[in-house]
Amino acid sequence: MGKETAQKINKSRAIRRLVIWYKRNSAVTSIVDTATSSAATASNVAGNMVSGAGSVVSTASNVASNVAGNVAGNVVSSAESVVNTASSVVSNASSIAKNTLQPLVFDPLKRLQNNDNTLDRVEESQSNRIWIAVDGMGGDYAPGPILEGCLEAISRFPINIKFVGKIEKVKDAAEKTGLAELLENEIDNNRLELIDSGEPIGMNEEATAVRKRKSASINVAMDLVRNNKAEAVYSAGNSGAMMASAIFRIGRLKGIDRPAIGALFPTRDQTRPVLVLDVGANTDCKPSYLHQFALLGNIYAKDVLQVKKPRIGLLNIGEEECKGNDLSLKTFELLSSDKSFDFGGNCEGRDVLSGSFDVVVCDGFTGNILLKFLESVGGVLLDILRSELPRGRRGKVGSAFLKSNLLRIKKRLDHAEHGGALLLGVNGICVIGHGSSKSLSVVSALRLAHSAVNHGVMDNLKQLQKLQVLNS
Secondary structure (H helix, E strand, C coil), X not given: CCHHHHHHHHHHHHHHHHHHHHHHCHHHHHHHHHHHHHHHHHHHHHHHHHHHHHHHHHXXXXXXXXXXXXHHHHHHHHHHHHHHHHHHHHHCHHHHHHHHHHHHHHHHHHHHHCCXXXXXXXXXXXXXXXXXXXXXXXXCCCCHHHHHHHHHXXXXXXXXXXXXXXXXXXXXXXXXXXXXXXXXXXHHCCCEEEEECCCCCCCCCCCCHHHHCCCCHHHHXXXXXXXXXXXXXXXXXXXXXXXXXXXXXXXXXXXXXXCEEEEEECCCCCCCCEEEECCCCCCCCCHHHHHHHHXXXXXXXXXXXXXXXXXXXXXCCCCCCCCCCHHHHHHHHHHXXXXXXXXXXXXXXXXXXXXXXXXXECCHHHHHXXXXXXXXXXXXXXXXXXXXXXXXXXXXHHHHHHHHHHHHHHHHHCHHHXXXXXXXXXXXXXXXXXXXXXXXXXXXXXXXXXXXXHCCHHHHHHHHHHCHHHHC
């Protein structure tokens, strides 16, 4: 295919995307047109009214001049000046509305008109896009919101999606959510592929169900990674089933006894989150497991979070090394004797979000409670702030000024912004999403998967088997 032909195809695709954009935003277009038209009509009406008012004022001025003299004339003259000023203000309404609102409609068209070079760059980068397998049937709201998030992520990041699920259900969900046309476009663009599967593993089913139902969506998605047809896998379904499928299908890293789920928590510095693991994979742990979690977290923090020397902390009830239960005391000895990473000592609960540590290790029981607690903080904090704002006009004015700040606070504490947690310790990149994931969570999780692949996490994790400490 010649370069000119490729450019024509790319432009045609861009035009199709523009048409889809206009259909989705028809309401905005209608509002803009109505506002502009209304403003123009208001200007004309005001002009006619002002013109009539001017005649009345002029007549009144003559009458007043004859009856009441110069005083009444001066008053009416001032009234005429005020009316003329109002006319001038209203006459500008049409142009103000047009200049303010029109960019909302025509920006995409301008981008298309100036997008020839961008299209070339997109075509050139197509070969660098990575394939991610998605369990499209996993999650409380699947497959609709999962599909919506995947389509959004494809447009944002250099990724392609192998969407695993019952194809009939996926297409029905696409029709109901208005995504059918966009879905077909991405399939035509070879950026999304539908792969048929059996029924998913239910959220209330045992994790061992993955061994009996080989055609389950999570198993099919995991096989794509095992057969090198995808570089990462994402699921918002049964987390236990995903962990079991990962262990059975792609296996553990050599030297790792138990994989751990690592979740990113916000800190005071929004550019530097803290990795907490394990947050649910292993409720009962040995000291050696927590030691391995520290090794896994250290590599992840270096590669993905770009921290040169991550500071590792052990979640405990006190800073002193003599504090804690038997598990904490023995783990402290292991971590403090390992010189392959920077162990910063015990981390109290109040220090998790302080930014003092880059990685915090704990057993899965404690970590899961910590995770679920954090998920509730954002909403509760906003409710408290709203209730504390004064009532009446002062409260409304204060709320208007604080609204953007409150939304940013909620965004920083919202688990949907991180979308998922990495399953560390298996021989592939696996991202576990929250069961209630919607499209925003899916986008965030796929961004996390792309980042892990892009930074070569697996290459460095595989080097762990060379460390003698794993077998000590």
